[in-house]
Amino acid sequence: MSDFVARARDVLKARAAPDARKAAAEFVAQAQRDVAFQLEACVHCGLCAEACHFYLVTRDPRHTPVHKLRPLRKAYRRARGPFAALARALGLAPPAPDAAELEQWSELLYDSCNLCGRCTLVCPMGIDIAGLVRRAREGMAAAGFAPADLYKASERALDTGSPIGVRWPALRRQIELQEQETGLRIPVDVEGADYMVILSAIEVIGFPAVIGALARIFRQAVVSWTIPSAGFEATNIGVQIGSRDIAAALLERVVDAAERLKVKSVISPECGHAYTALRWEGPNLLGRSLPFKVVQITELLDQLVREGRLRLRGKDARRLAFHDPCQLVRRGGLTEEPGRVMDTVSENAVRMPAQGAANFCCGGGGGVSAIHRAEKLRFAAFELKKRQVEQAGAEALVTACANCRNVLEEAIDERGMTLPVLGLTELVAQYLEPEPAEAKP
Ligand code: SF4
Numbered sequence: 001m002s003d004f005v006a007r008a009r010d011v012l013k014a015r016a017a018p019d020a021r022k023a024a025a026e027f028v029a030q031a032q033r034d035v036a037f038q039l040e041a042c043v044h045c046g047l048c049a050e051a052c053h054f055y056l057v058t059r060d061p062r063h064t065p066v067h068k069l070r071p072l073r074k075a076y077r078r079a080r081g082p083f084a085a086l087a088r089a090l091g092l093a094p095p096a097p098d099a100a101e102l103e104q105w106s107e108l109l110y111d112s113c114n115l116c117g118r119c120t121l122v123c124p125m126g127i128d129i130a131g132l133v134r135r136a137r138e139g140m141a142a143a144g145f146a147p148a149d150l151y152k153a154s155e156r157a158l159d160t161g162s163p164i165g166v167r168w169p170a171l172r173r174q175i176e177l178q179e180q181e182t183g184l185r186i187p188v189d190v191e192g193a194d195y196m197v198i199l200s201a202i203e204v205i206g207f208p209a210v211i212g213a214l215a216r217i218f219r220q221a222v223v224s225w226t227i228p229s230a231g232f233e234a235t236n237i238g239v240q241i242g243s244r245d246i247a248a249a250l251l252e253r254v255v256d257a258a259e260r261l262k263v264k265s266v267i268s269p270e271c272g273h274a275y276t277a278l279r280w281e282g283p284n285l286l287g288r289s290l291p292f293k294v295v296q297i298t299e300l301l302d303q304l305v306r307e308g309r310l311r312l313r314g315k316d317a318r319r320l321a322f323h324d325p326c327q328l329v330r331r332g333g334l335t336e337e338p339g340r341v342m343d344t345v346s347e348n349a350v351r352m353p354a355q356g357a358a359n360f361c362c363g364g365g366g367g368v369s370a371i372h373r374a375e376k377l378r379f380a381a382f383e384l385k386k387r388q389v390e391q392a393g394a395e396a397l398v399t400a401c402a403n404c405r406n407v408l409e410e411a412i413d414e415r416g417m418t419l420p421v422l423g424l425t426e427l428v429a430q431y432l433e434p435e436p437a438e439a440k441p
């Protein structure tokens, strides 16, 4: 068992006995210079409130992004803020957060934050509020105050490799079905392949056609690729619950698979947070550089189109709007690629208001879709997306994140709307010129 796994298991034990003192200590540990600087920099302008979909739909001042940081700020000010010792001696320091307060703040730090970074984008002081929420979650998770659903999902991920318990036999079955569907062999555990594809559990269970779509795209573009039979899960519940140790323990499995198969690149699939976890946080979480390149599938599709390696036939005539996954676009930096890929398969793409880096989250990111008690608030947040869809006159949504896709489908259904939600990879595969040998077996 690696050190990460051992420490990750310790985090899970915390839920049995929530401990406010431990949370405060962890908040203080998190409040290093970079965090302290940001906590002191707020000028209370309120702009972050107007950027947050949860505040906009509820107008509840508790949903103001910077307000969600209150326990972190209190613990920091009490222990380490300017003149903290004097303030404590005079009885002027804020009290350390107690258990009742932390239980209350669990809903604010988890249910009402997608870690989407829209507040970060607008803060005139450059405060990364989403990043600070993530740091506050470290204290909450380590001390037993994270939502029970996220602890359970974390335990399943550590036990089975997947937050919803998807093991290799389930993926192997989906691969076999996609082989029958496409007539193509899907490579598994091929040593020395250029690319290793990992998948999110939501794709495996909810949208397995993406596997067949990848097989068709890579065959036409002559891409050397493989899927690992172990370490295939892309999602990382550790970054959502807010535990570096759980995140690192899960990342280790992907890195081990890539090293075992000696691949040059790992393709992060249609899953927003999986991309940021592996590409942007991976080396810091593991404490070493990754021995492979990380490429998000939308990036690769864009590259294959630009290199003329995909032969596309026809375009979708519907008014298609792209829903930008926050972790790919705003937080991940893929601001141009989805639009270029959309243009290759859509003749009638429409833009929703605040498209691109300013897009609103689907409402389910940052682990919110896994928190049962947050469902009502998540559906309420969809109201903004609904208005955007209506303003654009979109006839279908396209996205590049299976979690967004699932969350949008649920919210659309809850509103009684009929609006298809498509995956970008599958859409590209749909408009590929058929290959001669693609006859069904
Ligand atoms: S936008 Fe920035 S400075 Fe303004 S209230 Fe929010 S955190 Fe403070």
Ligand code: SF4
Pocket (backbone or CB within 6 Å): 051, 052, 053, 054, 064, 065, 112, 113, 114, 115, 116, 117, 118, 119, 120, 129, 130, 133, 361
């Ligand atoms: S990260 Fe997104 S959901 Fe969280 S407080 Fe900021 S705007 Fe709101």
